[in-house]
Amino acid sequence: MIISGILITLYILYLFALLVKAISVKKEKERTSQSARAVDPRLGFLGFMGFAGFLGFWTYSIDKTIFPFIFFMFFGFFGFFYEGKMSHTFMDERYRENKLKAHMTANKTAFAIIFFALLILGQGKLMGNLEYTLIALIIVIALSIALEIFLGEYLLYCYDNDEQFEESEE
Amino acid sequence: MSVPDFECRLKKYRLLKDLTQEQLAAQVGVRRETIMRLEKAQYNPSLKLAIHISRVVGAPIEEIFVFK
Numbered sequence: 001m002i003i004s005g006i007l008i009t010l011y012i013l014y015l016f017a018l019l020v021k022a023i024s025v026k027k028e029k030e031r032t033s034q035s036a037r038a039v040d041p042r043l044g045f046l047g048f049m050g051f052a053g054f055l056g057f058w059t060y061s062i063d064k065t066i067f068p069f070i071f072f073m074f075f076g077f078f079g080f081f082y083e084g085k086m087s088h089t090f091m092d093e094r095y096r097e098n099k100l101k102a103h104m105t106a107n108k109t110a111f112a113i114i115f116f117a118l119l120i121l122g123q124g125k126l127m128g129n130l131e132y133t134l135i136a137l138i139i140v141i142a143l144s145i146a147l148e149i150f151l152g153e154y155l156l157y158c159y160d161n162d163e164q165f166e167e168s169e170e
Numbered sequence: 171m172s173v174p175d176f177e178c179r180l181k182k183y184r185l186l187k188d189l190t191q192e193q194l195a196a197q198v199g200v201r202r203e204t205i206m207r208l209e210k211a212q213y214n215p216s217l218k219l220a221i222h223i224s225r226v227v228g229a230p231i232e233e234i235f236v237f238k
Contacts, residue, residue, distance in 0.1 A: 093200065093215070
């Protein structure tokens with residue numbers, strides 16, 4: 001029993017080390033890469049999975065299951081439409097600056113929404129019911145994460161393509 | 171993303187060197203869109219890029235990028 005417990009713990013630690021290593025390799029690759037990663041814009045259709053979040057209202061009424069609400073996060077995958085359009089873009093200093101700005105704006109927006117939602121819903125009195133409060137909180141957090149994922153890519157696309165119609169060799 | 175009181179005379183010096191935006195972009199390691207926005211004074215370049223451009227077009231930085 002003790003040996004199996006130790007072995008399982010070691011295995012979990014090994015998996016964790018592999019995960020950390022994979023993440024660091026990916027980060028290093030991103031840092032040294034000269035062009036944006038290639039993404040198929042059709043992956044954006046995964047965003048429609050976000051509508052599965054509405055199933056939560058049905059499952060909650062049947063057996064109080066609230067798990068489907070987290071599917072609202074998938075709305076963020078609509079951002080792949082924009083990331084796909086930016087595939088293989090050469091990442092010069094202006095691109096990197098725009099990317100940083102876009103992701104900072106997205107993070108700030110999502111953080112502000114979560115902050116105010118926690119402030120309001122955290123009192124637990126808004127709906128007079130703790131279960132409803134929990135559901136509202138899950139929905140708000142899931143949608144905020146979706147917004148953060150989507151907005152980062154959308155804003156980057158907008159910043160990088162503003163005044164596109166004026167682009168011409170003069 | 172316009173920079174107030176900032177004038178860029180890059181186009182003038184680029185044409186003097188008979189370079190297209192594409193050629194200049196390739197030489198300084200940026201995209202053509204970045205050169206285009208620089209020429210319209212819609213982008214404030216890093217010091218590194220400014221020096222690089224200055225060397226390629228053969229003109230002093232303070233004559234290419236004029237901050238009023």
